[in-house]
Amino acid sequence: MAYFSTLGLSSTLLPGALWAKIQEEKKLRITKETIQCAEQIAGLQFTEAERELMVDGVNELLSNYEKLRAVHLENSVPPALQFNPIVPGMTFSRRRRPFRMSKVNVPDVPSRREELAFWPVVHLSRLIRSRKVSSVELTEMYLDRLKRYDPQLQCVVTLTEELAMQQARRADEELARGRYRGPLHGIPWGAKDLLATKGYRTTWGAMPYKDQVIDEDATVVRRLEQAGAVLVAKLTLGALAWGDVWFGGKTKNPWNPKQGSSGSSAGPGAATAAGLVGFSIGSETWGSIISPSTRCGVTGLRPTFGRVSRYGAMALSWSMDKLGPMCRSVEDCAVVFNAIYGPDGKDLTVVDLPFNWDPRLDVRQLRIGYLKSEFERDRKDEEWKAHDQATLETLRRMGLKLIPIELPDYPIEALSFILNAEAAAAFDELTRSNRDDLLVRQVKNAWPNVFRQSRTIPAVEYIQANRVRTLVMRAMAEMMSQVDVYVAPSFGGHNLLLTNLTGHPAVVLPNGFRKDGTPTSITFIGRLYGEAELLAVAKAYQDATDFHLKHPPLTS
Incomplete structure (x- = not known):
């Protein structure tokens, strides 16, 4: 690969086949024969005369690629092209309304403080504001649990104990002076370790970066500090945001420690479910909030693309990466999202649109769809299918009229290489330096191999895939004009991708x-920037059930 890089072949139109041919001929120059070999990737067949015309230009391109590679690119540098999920004709309300929280009856403070470990943020915040419990007490309790259960769950990369105690003492002191920052004041939380945190390692879960220190705070970290939250730990992620295997081991599912937590927001899922943090922040590109939330039985919000700044977060796919909360209740997600959404002037994909959360919204006035064919489809996991059918019945008993819908009919899986191409660019230097050999997982379906495979993706095909993506976006806009929210099996068909x-x-x-005690999940999808209505429907369903109130039986 190092030799490949010096030639500049990895960025040409037909890179893989060109490289293979040159390797065979041991030449440092593109010839008509190498072009002919490469035509297979593009699905083209040129004439001999056409190849003759191409040779000089292709060799000139190689020189240009080599010059560009001399420019150092940090992972944080985005492409000049930005993805925008909005299609022509869409309009959005810009009217801002006050953020409201539910009126809840908070139970009495337990004499044994550790019983607070699984309480939702909306309850803990009231205890702190009334000074029935201090932030220092909560922080010490969660730090103790992190230390006690992490050897079993392997969900912590770094404890931020010194910072946490400093922030907790400040939260209590401010409250004593009459300053209350809001519902996250004094609440301990955990960050997926792809969020930069000043003074601490940001490892991206990967051996090549295990000692990396980024000397600034990600926007989300800074905003949560401004909201008064207390950072107690940097939590695990599958290496470079894939799976649940990181350089220190495999993060476990608290409901079944013989099973991985899924990923890539592995640590946030496990720690939140196990009552080791008040809430956590995860990220999703293709399932990295949905999957571990499902496996670990927590509630996760994947916001609209362009809602939460990714500044200071590891880039994997500039057109697909999203940051969101993983909590123990829907309303907790609303509270955390309210603290982190909105423009920061650094991530230019972020829009300035309101989030008008109101838990009093009558969801019966909304149009609720369901993916009819996916609920009816046969599945290997019959218990999960039965739970999904029961979800539909619950929604109907709540007075919701469910509208059958179907997803746009396009080759969605064929578009997945968009992510791979962007990821290979984000970690170009890792591949070229051969430090990808340091990653723990070295199998077919792991980043080292996918990064290498992605060097064969022609630029033209990447652009064409994104044009098909535009058609999918238009079709989704048409479908979503019929409903405000729809419900879907969490991994039904192509819905997730x-x-x-x-x-x-x-x-x-x-x-x-399930009978073995492990949780299943259901997913609600909303309109672009429609998190308020989406969360309201999910909350109404959660209030009608009690699955989120169950907790894993931990043994230390």
Whole structure:
């Protein structure tokens, strides 16, 4: 690969076949024969005369690629092209309304403080504001649990104990002076370790970066600090945001420690489910909030693309990456999202649109769709299918009239290489330096191999795939004009990839438990920037059930 790089072949139109041919001929120059070999990737067949015309230009391109590679590119440098999920004709309300929270009856403070570990943020915040419990007490309790259960769950990269105690003491002191920052004041939380945090490692879960320190705070980290939240840990992620295997081991599912937590927001899923943090922040490109939330039985919000700044977060796919909260209740997700959304002037994909959360919204006035064919489709996991059918019945008993819908009919899986091409660019230097050999997972379906494969993706095909993506976005806009929210099996058909490509928001939450005690989930999808209505529907369903109130039986 190092030799490949010096030639500049990895960025040509037909890179893989060109490289193979040159390797065979041991030449440093593109010839008509190498072009002929490469034509197979593009699905083209040139004439001998056409190849003759191409040779000088292709060799000139190689020189240009080599010059560009001399320019150092940090992972944080985005492409000049920006993805925008909005299609022509869409309009959005810009009217801002006050953020409201539900009126809840908070139970009495337990004499044993550790019983607070699984309480939702909306309850903990009231205890802190009334000074029945201090932030220092909560922080010490969660730090103790992190230390006690991490050897079993392997969900922590770095404890931020010194920072946490400093922030907790400040939260208590401010409250004593009459300053209350809001519902996250004094609440301990955990960050997926792809968020930069000043003074601490940001490892991206990967051996080549295990000692990396980025000397600034990601926007989300800074905004949560401004909201008064207390950072207690940098939590695990599958290496470079894939899966649940990181350089320190495999993060476990608290419901079944013989099973991985899924990923890539592995640590946030496991730690939130196990009551080791008040809430956490995860990220999703293609399932990395939905999947671990499902496996670990927590509630996750994947916001609309361009809602939350990714400044200071590891880039994997500039057109698909999203940051969102992973919590123990839907309303907790609303509270956390309210603190982190909106423009920061650094991530230019972020829009300035309101989030008008109101838990009093009558969801019976909304149009609710369901993916009819996916609910009817046969599945290997019959228990999960039964839970999904029961979810539909619950929604109907709540007075919701469900509208059958179907997803746009396009080759969605064929578009997945958009992510791979962007990821290979984001980690170009890792591949060229051969430090990808340091990653723990070295199998067919792991980043080292996918990064290498992605060097064969022609630029033209990447652009064409994004043009098809535009058609999918238009078709989704038409479909979503019929409904405000729709419900779907969490991994039904192409819904997960499709909505990550179109940028639509999703809420995932538990909808039952199998006989072996592990949770299942259901997913609600909303309109672009329609998180308020989406969360309201998910909350109404969650309030009608009690699955989110169950907790894993941990043994230290």
